[in-house]
Amino acid sequence: MNMQPGVSISSSSRVGAARIGIGGPVGSGKTALIECLIPAFAKRGVSLAIVTNDLVTAEDAERIRRSGLIDPARVAAVEAGACPHTVIREDPTLNIAAADELEARFSDVELILIESGGDNLASTFSLDLVDWWMFVIDVAGGGDIPRKNGPGVLKCDLLVVNKTDLAPHVGVDLARMERDSAKARAGRPLVLTNCRAGQGIDAIVDQILAKVLFR
Amino acid sequence: MTASLDSGLLVALQHADSQFPSGGFAFSQGLEASSQLAARLGACNFEDFLDVQLRHRWAGADRVALTRAYRLAGDLAKLTELDLEVEASTFVEGLRTGSRRNGAALLTTHSRIGTTGAAPYRALIGEGKALGHLAVVQGLLWRALGLEETTAVAMGGYQAAASLATAAVRLGLVGAIQSQAMLAKALPVIVEVSSTPVADDEPLRSFTPLAEIAVALHGSSGQRLFSN
Numbered sequence: 001m002n003m004q005p006g007v008s009i010s011s012s013s014r015v016g017a018a019r020i021g022i023g024g025p026v027g028s029g030k031t032a033l034i035e036c037l038i039p040a041f042a043k044r045g046v047s048l049a050i051v052t053n054d055l056v057t058a059e060d061a062e063r064i065r066r067s068g069l070i071d072p073a074r075v076a077a078v079e080a081g082a083c084p085h086t087v088i089r090e091d092p093t094l095n096i097a098a099a100d101e102l103e104a105r106f107s108d109v110e111l112i113l114i115e116s117g118g119d120n121l122a123s124t125f126s127l128d129l130v131d132w133w134m135f136v137i138d139v140a141g142g143g144d145i146p147r148k149n150g151p152g153v154l155k156c157d158l159l160v161v162n163k164t165d166l167a168p169h170v171g172v173d174l175a176r177m178e179r180d181s182a183k184a185r186a187g188r189p190l191v192l193t194n195c196r197a198g199q200g201i202d203a204i205v206d207q208i209l210a211k212v213l214f215r
Numbered sequence: 216m217t218a219s220l221d222s223g224l225l226v227a228l229q230h231a232d233s234q235f236p237s238g239g240f241a242f243s244q245g246l247e248a249s250s251q252l253a254a255r256l257g258a259c260n261f262e263d264f265l266d267v268q269l270r271h272r273w274a275g276a277d278r279v280a281l282t283r284a285y286r287l288a289g290d291l292a293k294l295t296e297l298d299l300e301v302e303a304s305t306f307v308e309g310l311r312t313g314s315r316r317n318g319a320a321l322l323t324t325h326s327r328i329g330t331t332g333a334a335p336y337r338a339l340i341g342e343g344k345a346l347g348h349l350a351v352v353q354g355l356l357w358r359a360l361g362l363e364e365t366t367a368v369a370m371g372g373y374q375a376a377a378s379l380a381t382a383a384v385r386l387g388l389v390g391a392i393q394s395q396a397m398l399a400k401a402l403p404v405i406v407e408v409s410s411t412p413v414a415d416d417e418p419l420r421s422f423t424p425l426a427e428i429a430v431a432l433h434g435s436s437g438q439r440l441f442s443n
Binding site: 006055056078079080081082083086087090091092093094096097100101104128 | 234236237238239240241242243316319320321323324327330331332341356358359360361382385386439440441442
């Protein structure tokens, strides 16, 4: 029985740009990854917009706007009210509204990247908000991160292990970290990246094109 | 004998619950700014801040807008006019924008779950024909859910107080348990200020200058956790 006279309980599919989440701990390189993804998607002819969730004001949004890589109007910032998990999971409405607004303003947008505001390993994206999401960890954060079995690492559609170039400098056995990641994810997708050198970026774009945009 | 449950009460609990996705967690109504600017504007005591917000903002402005919106019974054209009144009577840009974003976020959830009037009003906002201030949206939606006017007002007052309390906890101004004691003290205030009748054309009034000055000063700050 529906006890709410004004509510018609039905599932409805959304029509519009695909939305993907980019989560991961503070400092893991999410913004740097986005700065690599923007030109990579441009090369493949994918029209983008971006929503950032900064912990404090619009730091990441401003960085992307000033990068010269994308029309600054296509970048929206959503404050997380000190709750970076809430804004992408328990209450994603502000992000949904921001993405809807970008979609309405730029009718050619095919893909909206939604960057979380810096999480811990327990962070996950609501599927109310995104169609697919990746989780970014980095080598300098510790080679044991994949073994901690955080929900972010386990549940994401794609795990990105970033800053591979730092492995020898921080005492991390990269091959072991890759094996541990693959084991934790039971064979689900995993990409190693070094954003400073652009390594691994095409592999991420390929995944998104195939699994999200069906190209 | 088992007493029968009031389904309206359950609906009210669902929609007043902070778990209901509404975006409200991202707004502090000037509490963050007031606490950070205490050296310039004077000490910020959360209990006093809460009392001032309820008596001098919510009672005469948000409560009135919510009540009037409720009585418009889904008349979207008249709701857009009321929205303009809220816009004109909210002096500080950060509070105006916050109220609109919070209203849009609440409408987002209701549009998806199919609450009557939500999708059309959201479309008007998208077309630039409505502003979607929170109190107006609350009145529209809670009426559509079949809730009583007094229940809708109670929900609005409770949410105003509870969201400030959670913001105070996240800002480290009070503890989570302490905040509940303060919230309990605020409930009679909500009852008291809600006893003032609202005419169908009641003007919107508020007077919270210190909080507004704090929001205005804080607007360009690079160190904000909350939207306002």
